[in-house]
Amino acid sequence: MAGHSKWKNIAHKKEKTDARRAKVFTKLSREIIVAVREGGPDPAANSRLKDCIAKARQNNVPGDNIKRVIDRAGSQGGGENYEFIQYEGYGPGSAAVIVEAMTDNRNRTAGELRHYFDKFGGSLGQMGCVSWGFDKKGVIIIEKNEEDEDDVMMTALEYGAGDFSVFEDVFEIITEPENFSNVREGLEQHGYTLLSAQAEQLPQNRVTLAKEDDIKKMRKLLDALEDSDDVQNVWHNVTNEEL
Numbered sequence: 186m187a188g189h190s191k192w193k194n195i196a197h198k199k200e201k202t203d204a205r206r207a208k209v210f211t212k213l214s215r216e217i218i219v220a221v222r223e224g225g226p227d228p229a230a231n232s233r234l235k236d237c238i239a240k241a242r243q244n245n246v247p248g249d250n251i252k253r254v255i256d257r258a259g260s261q262g263g264g265e266n267y268e269f270i271q272y273e274g275y276g277p278g279s280a281a282v283i284v285e286a287m288t289d290n291r292n293r294t295a296g297e298l299r300h301y302f303d304k305f306g307g308s309l310g311q312m313g314c315v316s317w318g319f320d321k322k323g324v325i326i327i328e329k330n331e332e333d334e335d336d337v338m339m340t341a342l343e344y345g346a347g348d349f350s351v352f353e354d355v356f357e358i359i360t361e362p363e364n365f366s367n368v369r370e371g372l373e374q375h376g377y378t379l380l381s382a383q384a385e386q387l388p389q390n391r392v393t394l395a396k397e398d399d400i401k402k403m404r405k406l407l408d409a410l411e412d413s414d415d416v417q418n419v420w421h422n423v424t425n426e427e428l
Contacts, residue, residue, distance in 0.1 A: 206245075212417050213241045214254045215267050215287045221258035232366050239369060240383055269417075272298050273315045276406050276421060277306040277399035281315035283386050284410060285418040294415045301413075305406035306399065319386040319420060322347075323365025325358040325372065326381040332356075337377065344371030355380065359387075388422035400425055 216237045224231035228238055234255075241251050270291065272284040282302075288294040295309075302309045327337060329352075337356050338349045345364035350357040360368045362384060369382045394400045403423060410419045421428075 208412070208414065209244055210241075210246055210250070211414065212287075213237070213244060213246060214250075216417065217241065217251065217254045218258040219267050219269065219287060221255055226255050226259035236366055236369070236383075239373075243379060243381065270294065271312070271316070272309060273312060274298075274302050274309040275307050275315070276302070276423070277402040278392065278394045278396065278423075280307075280392060280394065280403060281318055281388065281422045282307065282406075283316055283319060283420040284416055285420075286413075286415045287417050288415040294413075297413060297415065298410070301406060301409045305409065306402040307406060316386070318389050318422065320389060321362050322385055322387050323360035323362055323368065324381070324383060324385045324387070325360070325365075325369055325379060327356040327358065327372065328378045328380050329353075329355050330378070332377065337372075340372060340375050340377075341368060344368040383418075385418075386420040388420070391422045391424045393424045400427065404428055 217234065220231060220234040220237045224233055226234070228235040238251055242248075267287045267289050268291075270286050270288060272286060272295070274282050274284075276282045284298060286294050286298070299309045325341075325346075334351055334356070341349055341358045344367050346358045346360050346368050347364070348359035350359075358368065358372075365382075365384060369379065372379060394403060403421075403425075404427070407419060407421070407428060410416050
């Protein structure tokens with residue numbers, strides 16, 4: 186697993202501009218809205234909402250903001266009607282790319298994503314064209330301070346983790362999707378600092394882009410996708426650390 190690279194990506198995201206942070210807050214709000222409408226406004230009875238709230242807190246979204254979004258989503262006529270859509274395609278060098286979006290306009294989002302893939306040397310494909318090569322997992326990253334490695338591992342395994350890896354700066358814990366919430370809550374209850382905790386799509390096989398032009402185009406594609414208001418997450422199978 187690319188745990189060390191993941192930590193660098195997390196650190197990079199924490200250094201983004203205020204404009205980028207505002208986009209992150211907007212995207213997290215959409216996740217909360219959809220979770221409330223599918224399972225209700227009570228996180229104790231809605232595990233998806235509970236995970237969304239935890240993710241928002243990890244991204245420094247104020248509690249009052251979270252509450253306002255939940256209240257708005259739970260009220261009648263609460264605004265936007267978002268739906269989750271997964272797009273799949275190929276980036277430069279035949280890299281496999283999965284884009285998870287929440288949108289209130291399918292045509293707008295599909296057109297925007299197709300434009301980005303075409304512009305940066307890729308192509309948007311059909312559903313299933315690359316997702317067969319990814320596994321859905323829960324991924325938890327814990328900051329490595331004075332914690333005892335064995336204690337962290339045993340706690341994670343006790344709550345249902347499937348894999349545990351140690352890197353220079355962090356511990357990486359992998360879970361099956363159905364065990365993710367339980368493991369996250371157990372680690373939080375034991376006082377561990379979670380840098381990141383979310384459901385991810387992990388590639389079964391990875392590729393390294395050899396051409397500098399492909400690396401530049403892939404970086405531009407990922408930046409464009411991340412800047413899109415409709416895009417929630419982007420997963421790919423490229424190993425180049427500069428991405």
